[in-house]
Amino acid sequence: MKVEGTYTLPAPRDKVWALLNDPGVLARATPGVKKLEPQGDDMFKATIELGIGPVKGAYDGKVSITDKVPPERMTLRVEGGGKPGTIRATGELRLEESEGKTVVNYTGDAQITGLIASVGHRLIGGVAKQMASEFFKALERELQKR
Amino acid sequence: MAVAHGMGHSVKRKEDARFIRGKGNYIDDLKLPGMLYLDIVRSPYAHAKITAIRAEKALAIPGVLAVITGRDLDKYGLAWMPTLMSDRQMVLPIDTVLYQAQEVAAVLATQRYIAADGAAAVEVDYEPLPVVVDPKKALRPDAPVLREDREQKTNHIWHWEVGDRDATARALEQADVTVEEDLYIPRIHVASIETCGCVAQWDSVDGKLTLWMTTQAPHAIRTVVALVAGHLGLAEHKIRVVSPDIGGGFGGKVPVYPGYVVAVAASVLTGKPVKWIEDRMENIQADSFARDYHITAELGAKRDGTLTALRFKTIADHGAFDAAANPSKFPAGLFSICTGSYDFQSAFVEVDGAYTNKPPGGIAYRCSFRVTEASYAIERMADIMAHELKMDPAEFRLKNFIRPEAFPYKSPLGWTYDSGNYQGALKKAMEMIGYTALRREQAEKRTRGELMGIGISSFTEIVGAGPSHSFDILGLKMFDSAEIRVHPTGKAVARFGTKSQGQGHETTYAQVIAHELGIPEDDIAVEEGDTDTAPYGLGTYASRSTPVAAAAGAVAARKIRDKARKIAAHLLEASESDLEWERGKFFVKGSPQRAKTIQEIAFAAYTNHPQGLEAGLEAVAYYDPPNLTFPFGSYICVVDIDKGTGEVKIRRFVAVDDCGNIINPMIVEGQVHGGLTMGLAPALYEEITYDDDGNIRGGSFMDYLLPTSMETPRWETANTVTPSPHHPLGAKGVGESATVGAPAAIANAVIDAMWHLGVRHIDIPITPWKVWKVLRQNGVTE
Missing domain, CATH: 3.30.365.10 (Aldehyde oxidase/xanthine dehydrogenase, molybdopterin binding domain)
Known part of the structure; x- marks a missing residue:
């Protein structure tokens, strides 16, 4: 499953980049994240709670940030599993500055298995889009706090 | 008074009396003392290596008795089973899963819900492998080979053809008009209202296995169990397969599914009856499409x-x-x-x-x-x-x-x-x-x-x-059978090698016998599905019951009629050739009042049979359709x-x-x-x-x-x-x-x-x- 989109954040690129590299911010901003424990080297242990349609459950997994080119781009990898199934996702974020604002282009690819995939498949696309939008809105709130 | 209607009458279905009153006896209605329950852990991946199965958390749940894996079954040579088509199939995998919802492990517990909780608590580590879902891609040389267990390192199973390839090619070339179209007939599921299930009961004293099972072909299943598990001491005379009322089969209840095999193994191991019933999603996701x-x-x-x-x-x-x-x-x-x-x-x-x-x-x-x-x-x-x-x-x-x-x-x-x-x-x-x-x-x-x-x-x-020259399943010829016993009072029991899943055999088979013998349908009990009592047959699917088993019923009834003629001749003191048959009775040609009904003849078969003729009135027919x-x-x-x-x-x-x-x-x-x-x-x-x-x-x-x-x-x-x-x-x-x-x-x-x-x-x-x-x-x- 693929998702892509753009979101414009009202701050310069360096500021957005710093935000994206703050585990505390990531934990607060990412929908469903209950815990995000840094393991060093941009690796995190994560606990996520998610509901897709009728399939609700908790997932344990790891999040890692790779291919960093500050402040232009980074790749996020998420791997996790729980009773409702498993997920392996990669997402690339590209940051462009334009008139003091930052345009974030994101593309992602997810492999999902199990009950979330077989029962929730009609909803996953919509849920993913919604989560992306919630994530960026949360980042915007974080920006206002600073 | 009961009447013999015979063929061509819309006789009301005998079985409906119990079905519409909720008195049917389906597999999940069966409850035995001390019965244990099985539930199955299934794969979330369509193709993956299993790197670990951890049962500790499941076994810690009170009431969970065992977690069974492919490695456990392998010790008894039961990790794989043969299919009906010269292939083999995993019962439980040893290290690889090949489709989503495939059986990975089984949990045995004292209650149905505890078994489900146990299945949810089993932890399995997988390493995902490349997935092939398109059969056209599967046949390409660069496709990953899915069946590593086979000698042939290809996803091609078999090629089958019939007809004249060259003559057809010429005819198509010479045709004035040709049309060509790609037609895809999608994968569908029988989705019968009753899912699959069984109760396996191993009697360790007698060494006898009774297997109540949602099967369209109980006799063939008995033979398959004897062949697959013979090395474990299961002999065919000590295996009884009972197919109770079935809530729709449609072909989906012909195969043997892993759950049946694990339930049998679990019963043999524990000495207790074990029940396995699929839920709806397991049925649609994992049973044969x-x-x-x-x-x-x-x-x-x-x-x-x-x-x-x-x-x-x-x-x-x-x-x-x-x-x-x-x-x-x-x-x-x-x-x-x-x-x-x-x-x-x-x-x-x-x-x-x-x-x-x-x-x-x-x-x-x-x-x-x-x-x-x-x-x-x-x-x-x-x-x-x-x-x-x-x-x-x-x-x-x-x-x-x-x-x-x-x-x-x-x-x-x-x-x-x-x-x-x-x-x-x-x-x-x-x-x-x-x-x-x-x-x-x-x-x-x-x-x-x-x-x-x-x-x-x-x-x-x-x-x-079908005809025995061409048709067999695992070598068993596709005849079918009927056994009719007429009791002294003129009532009868008839047993067949088929098994109704809603087709109405208890009614139609009785009509066939009524048609041939003149015994009223209400006086004939039709039984199927118990391998200890019914004659051997290949079962009900592919619209074969009327063409094969009803034919066997007609042939068996005619054998009874032939014997009835001898008894009637004895009773009427006439020669057999002087007797004429009218449904339900023999009479002397030219004097219809000198007659003996089939009921009178049946009584005589047990009380006054002619010298030189065996007592009783019964017949068996194995019908091999031409x-x-x-x-x-x-x-x-x-x-x-x-x-x-x-x-x-x-x-x-x-x-x-x-x-x-x-x-x-x-x-x-x-x-x-x-x-x-x-x-x-x-x-x-x-x-x-x-x-x-x-x-x-x-x-x-x-x-x-x-x-x-x-x-x-x-x-x-x-x-x-x-x-x-x-x-x-x-x-x-x-x-x-x-x-x-x-x-x-x-x-x-x-x-x-x-x-x-x-x-x-x-x-x-x-x-x-x-x-x-x-x-x-x-x-x-x-």
Whole structure:
């Protein structure tokens, strides 16, 4: 499953980049994240709670940030599993500055298995889009706090 | 007083007395003292290596007794089991899973819900492997080989062909007109109202296994258990398989599923009865599927409309294991009936089986072994050719039908059709529906831009497997059997090797015996499904019960009548040749008052039997059919298409069936109604698809759309009668005719409504979304 989109954040690129590299911010901003424990080297242990349609459950997994080119781009990898199934996702974020604002282009690819995939498949696309939008809105709130 | 109705009467179904009162006895109704429960851990991945299975958390739950894995079963040589098609299948995997929802481990517990909690607590580590869901990609040389256990390092399972390849190629080259179309018949599921399950009870004192099981073929299962587990001390005389009331089979209850095997192993290990019942999603996601044929079909014809040649090339997607339930010599079932009702000079058909990361199967879902696939393909193509030739589809069919005087007819693909009158059935259907007026209406509506279509399907079925020279399952010849015992008071018990799943055998078999012996139906108890009491038979599927087992019943009854004649001669002090039979009694020629009823004869068989003759009145018959039977019919469907939504509305559907002489018209009508609804289902609604990662789409009733009474149109049914010349009662099977014939009639009607727009074909299921898209592609906007 693929998702892509753009979101414009009202701050310069360096500021957005710093935000994206703050585990505390990531934990607060990412929908469903209950815990995000840094393991060093941009690796995190994560606990996520998610509901897709009728399939609700908790997932344990790891999040890692790779291919960093500050402040232009980074790749996020998420791997996790729980009773409702498993997920392996990669997402690339590209940051462009334009008139003091930052345009974030994101593309992602997810492999999902199990009950979330077989029962929730009609909803996953919509849920993913919604989560992306919630994530960026949360980042915007974080920006206002600073 | 009870009356013997015999054949041709709508005798009320004996079994309904218990079914409509909720007194049926299904597998999950069975509760034994001390019974344990099994639940199954299933794979979330379509293809993965299992790196670890951790049972600790499951075993910590009070009431969880054991977690069984493939490695445990492997110690007893039970990690794999044979399929019916010379392949083998994992019971539980040792290190690799090959499809989503595959069984990974089993949890044994004291309660059903504790077993489910246990299954959820088992932790399994997987390493995902590349997934292949498209059989065409699976057959490419660079595709990952899915079945590492096989010697042949390819996903190609088998190639099967029949007919004259060269002559057909020449005929197609020389044809004035040829048409070619890719037809995909999607993967569907029987979705019977009752899921699969069993109760296994091992008696460690007697060393006897009793297995109550949702099976359409209890005797064959007994033999399979003895062959597979013989090395563990299970001998066939110590195995009893009981098939209780079954809530729909449709072919899905022919195979052996891993849960059955694990339940037996668990019972033997613990010495306690073990119950395993699937839930709905397990049933749809993991049990054998049906169809999944990718057909490239070609027809050739002369300019005057005479069909000359047929060539079908097919790729069959069998999933991870070839667990189809076809007769052994027919890997593509009876698909070679695909020349249908038409007289072709030459034909050639080939099928290649492929492995993919999907559940196994290829079972005969109410399709008489791939006859739905064959019939859909030829009937779709006949319509395409008729339209291409600008001929009326009815006129085209009438021109190309095999003539009534041509029977027995030898088809170019090797079948000998027993009898038929295809013109008669189609003309009757046309008359019933008012065909000429409908075509006029269609032409008028077209001028106003309205979309109305008329679709015909004139199918030929092939049922009653089958003659022992060609038909076997695992070497067991496909005869069937009947044993009749007439008691001293003239009542009887009759046991058969088949097993009803709703077909009404308790009624129809009693009618056959009543017809032959004059004993009232109410005085005959019909029993099936218990291998300790019933004679050996191959079971009920592929519409074989009437062609094979009812024939055995008639033959056994006639043996009894022959003996009754000797007893009657003794009682009447007449010579046997002076006696005449009238249903229910023998009388002396010329003096009808000198008569003995079958009841009087039965009493004498035990109280006053003639010297030199054995006492008693019973007979057994094992019937080996000389040929299959070839029921047929013509269906006409009228649809209106909503241009705004793409919705197909079935306005009328007329079904004329010919199944030879009819035992019970009411039951035939019921079979046809059910079959038509199951033919409507794949035409407009049902399909199981997979995403690129092998995730099932259509694995629950939220996504797998069964037609309900809201979607089902009013069926208008009728019959013509062309008896089978070789069947003792002149009867043919009928249980699957409608499922075989209906999908093409509906699809043909939809395309007929849109042909003038340039639409040649839409793959089933024809959903509103597909129609809407096609209409917009062809310039229709509202």
